[in-house]
Amino acid sequence: MKKIAISLVIAALLNGCANTTANPVQLAQVGDETKSCRAIINEMQEMKDSALTAEGDRNKQVGSNVALGVAGAFLIVPWFFMDTGNAATVEQKAAQARYKRLKAMGEERNCEGLQ
Template sequence: MRGIVLLVLTVVIAGCAGRAPELVQVVQVSDQQLNCEQIVAEIKSNNQRMTDLATEEGWKVTQNVAAGVAGLVIPVLWFGMDFQDAAGKEGKALSQRNEYLAGVAKDRCGPPTTTASIR
């Protein structure tokens, strides 16, 4: 009976270890309808999300270090470590999306203009 309880506890703790990444598609069907302002807005939104993901990734590293150290005393805590790197994978996908959107903006909207280049 004790073994079954330990097995169930281990599975529950391992299930809480991290979340699966939700990757954004680099090319999306709706890209054909985006105008220049919408492209810029999406890039800005992606940049904000990447900042949030970097913060999340930092917390996950801290959590993993704490679980690793505490696992020296209570080994079952090692099952709570997050090895999925969801935030890192999502950030990379958003970065690739932004690169694609920048290319679309360059083709569709031309080079960006600044007040210095207008003079």
């Protein structure tokens, strides 16, 4: 009984370490007021790229969790290594919100070439 309790405590600790921490981009940043049209357009492209990268990370996480879930049907240990966080989704939404803000800034300044 004591071994089972110790195993459960270790499993709970390992499960707590399996989540990925989100690192979202800030919506408003220092220097936004002084950005040129070219800088706004360049950063808009960076935000598109960041959103695509986050989407790829989320797809990779889902695939990994599916594989660990299937393996966990035979051995319970893989379930403890599943990443149940939503860091990629948070990062993707933050990049999309930043993109919208940059687009609005560009429209206010009448920048040409906005996507």
